[in-house]
Amino acid sequence: MTQAAQAVLAIHGGAGAIARAEASDEVRAAYETALAGILTNAGRILEQGGSALDAVTEAVRLLEECPLFNAGHGAVLTSAATHELDAAIMDGRNLKSGAVAGLKTVRNPVLAARAVMEHSQHVMFVAEGAEAFAQAQGLERVAPDFFSTPLRREQLERVQRAESGQTALDHDTGSNGASGGVPLSLPADRQKDAPLDEDRKLGTVGAVALDAHGNLAAATSTGGMTNKQPGRVGDSPIIGAGCYANNRTCAVSTTGTGEMFIRMVVAHDISARMEYAGASLEEAAHTVVHEKLPQIDGRGGLVAIDAQGNVAMPFNTEGMYRGFIRAGQAPVVAIYA
Ligand code: ASP
Secondary structure: OOOHHHOEEEEEEEEEOOOOOOOOHHHHHHHHHHHHHHHHHHHHHHHOOOOHHHHHHHHHHHHHHOOOOOOOOOOOOEOOOOOOEEEEEEEOOOOEEEEEEEEOOEOOHHHHHHHHHHHOOOOEEEHHHHHHHHHHOOOOEOOHHHHOOHHHHHHHHHHHHHHOOOOOOOOOOOOOOOOOOOOOOOOHHHHHHOOOOHHHHOOOEEEEEEOOOOOEEEEEEEOOOOOEOOOOOOOOOOEOOOEEEOOOOEEEEEEEOHHHHHHOOHHHHHHHHHHHHOOOHHHHHHHHHHHHHHHOOOOEEEEEEEOOOOEEOOEOOOEEEEEEEEOOOOOEEEEEO
């Protein structure tokens, strides 16, 4: 195997409850096409000998630009009908990392996270300070409603109606953070007792890569959870929870119920199991997603790559938008288990 042949990129576009029966072939194909296109485009960077860092940055930037996924354009709304975007990036060569939380006008939060990593003494900026930093770095800013889509507005209204007890979440074509537009359904008996089913609120994007030079990197970006309280920050921009990369072990990007992913320090736990306990990537990722997270009702999944180019994409929900591409090969994408 040549060095370049080991280069690999994996991405996710969120995990959640996905009703197989309800998703039309057309909708499913739209997601699969988007995932494959993003893998192909960002994968070219690896094929041409570029860095894992550049590949994950570009993959997440493209996912942010795609309105189907909950990050950047197409991000979910807070309870105040605003957007607060979070992102993180980490370089496995040297553990350098950058993160931003609560961005409102920066078009591509992943670029802001990368700028924090490369052009500041710090790891994380939040809210106004993060905006000011991005502005000073010359990053593109947009009007806050750039991130909104009609589907996200409807979704917020539905969730708020359900939370105020006016209606149950209906058995409809509801889009949410999990599905980002894939029709969902809940059985009638769950509708009444689950006015706000956690399964219906997931979604985030992320990428992990190993380049031909043997370097790992990870990046994660999210709008958070629909109807989140302003100021709430989930796992996505927390280094070690939603994002981690270390050349000695692996690169990880997560999606799921952020509070539980923070409490389980998910991304770093996978790395630690490999480093200290000698677990394989597959074992470590499986244990965390299928044994540890369920102990505190943590739902979601992750994509991970180890230093040998093995890929793990476990999730404990019904589905996760995901895929990977090895340099010189065709992308592989999947949604359901
Ligand atoms: N983990 C994200 C958050 O808590 C949301 C998600 O991935 O569904 O903000």
